[in-house]
Amino acid sequence: MTARIIDGKAAAADLRARVGDAAAAFEAKAGRKAGLAVVLVGEDPASAVYVRSKGKATVAAGMASFEHRLDADVAEADLLALVDRLNADPAVDGILVQLPLPKHIRESVVIERIVPEKDVDGFHPVNAGRLATGLEGFVPCTPLGCLMLLKTELGDLTGKDAVVIGRSNIVGKPMAALLTRASATVTIAHSRTKDLAGHVARADIVVAAVGIAQFVKGEWLKPGATVIDVGINRTDTGLVGDVDFDSAASVAAAITPVPGGVGPMTIAVLLRNTLVAAYRNADVAFDEDSL
Numbered sequence: 001m002t003a004r005i006i007d008g009k010a011a012a013a014d015l016r017a018r019v020g021d022a023a024a025a026f027e028a029k030a031g032r033k034a035g036l037a038v039v040l041v042g043e044d045p046a047s048a049v050y051v052r053s054k055g056k057a058t059v060a061a062g063m064a065s066f067e068h069r070l071d072a073d074v075a076e077a078d079l080l081a082l083v084d085r086l087n088a089d090p091a092v093d094g095i096l097v098q099l100p101l102p103k104h105i106r107e108s109v110v111i112e113r114i115v116p117e118k119d120v121d122g123f124h125p126v127n128a129g130r131l132a133t134g135l136e137g138f139v140p141c142t143p144l145g146c147l148m149l150l151k152t153e154l155g156d157l158t159g160k161d162a163v164v165i166g167r168s169n170i171v172g173k174p175m176a177a178l179l180t181r182a183s184a185t186v187t188i189a190h191s192r193t194k195d196l197a198g199h200v201a202r203a204d205i206v207v208a209a210v211g212i213a214q215f216v217k218g219e220w221l222k223p224g225a226t227v228i229d230v231g232i233n234r235t236d237t238g239l240v241g242d243v244d245f246d247s248a249a250s251v252a253a254a255i256t257p258v259p260g261g262v263g264p265m266t267i268a269v270l271l272r273n274t275l276v277a278a279y280r281n282a283d284v285a286f287d288e289d290s291l
């Protein structure tokens with residue numbers, strides 16, 4: 001079998017176009033643009049690229065972008081003071097603090113300082129709790145992007161066996177919650193799971209978010225599985241995912257490539273979440289399922 005390649009770039013472009021239309025409608029109704037504030041602390045090169053891409057994509061979708069760059073040695077209290085100002089700013093619908101932060105800053109304290117209504121990253125414990133309990137909130141961008149790709153590929157996920165490899169707050173846990181909400185039967189595994197290959201062998205859906213280059217092997221997969229690779233690992237040979245692509249593509253029915261799979265969906269979903277935040281904050285009716 002040679003797997004179909006799931007084109008995340010095309011799916012992201014499609015979502016960005018729909019967000020653009022809905023952003024224009026928001027501006028006409030609310031009399032202002034939806035706004036996203038992005039905060040970058042320090043000069044991590046990959047983070048700087050992602051923040052620049054977020055700013056460009058925000059403007060291209062017809063929304064306002066507010067970029068804040070702070071020195072790597074900024075005091076945690078100064079970052080929290082900036083978050084307080086953004087929380088209070090009516091032009092800002094969504095706030096995102098780019099991760100990772102320098103070691104001297106406690107990520108959890110910063111995330112908890114963002115008001116949940118503007119937490120378009122969906123990382124605040126209130127939003128995590130809302131997702132876990134089936135309430136309306138914000139869902140982290142990468143797992144929501146993965147779910148969108150899966151639904152486009154497979155349609156209804158009811159009764160599918162899914163294995164999520166990775167248990168981070170940013171990807172693994174919310175991914176498992178989303179798949180559970182979609183009525184899949186979900187196993188959360190990780191690098192120390194006993195007989196990981198055995199779990200993967202039973203799965204119709206495999207989401208790899210373990211952060212280890214080419215960790216998941218093709219021979220572990222059930223023939224015909226759908227494989228979503230969240231990994232972005234920089235190696236001597238270039239960018240690779242958490243899945244050994246060549247061996248997996250010969251067994252799976254469909255697979256996301258790295259690059260060009262899940263990654264582009266992350267920023268497109270961020271725009272979607274920001275627009276949803278704007279409609280909610282302005283109390284303007286909007287069909288959120290249209291995005």
Ligand SMILES: Nc1nc2c(c(=O)[nH]1)N[C@@H](CN(C=O)c1ccc(C(=O)N[C@@H](CCC(=O)O)C(=O)O)cc1)CN2
Pocket residue numbers: 046050096097098099100121141142232239258259260261262263264265266267
């Ligand atoms: N506050 C946040 N910080 C981080 C998040 C996040 O969602 N919120 N996610 C990642 C980084 N990230 C966005 O911030 C991100 C990662 C990757 C991509 C992407 O499009 N990747 C490309 C490859 C790009 C490359 O060459 O590096 C792909 O996979 O095709 C977009 C956004 C951590 N921090």
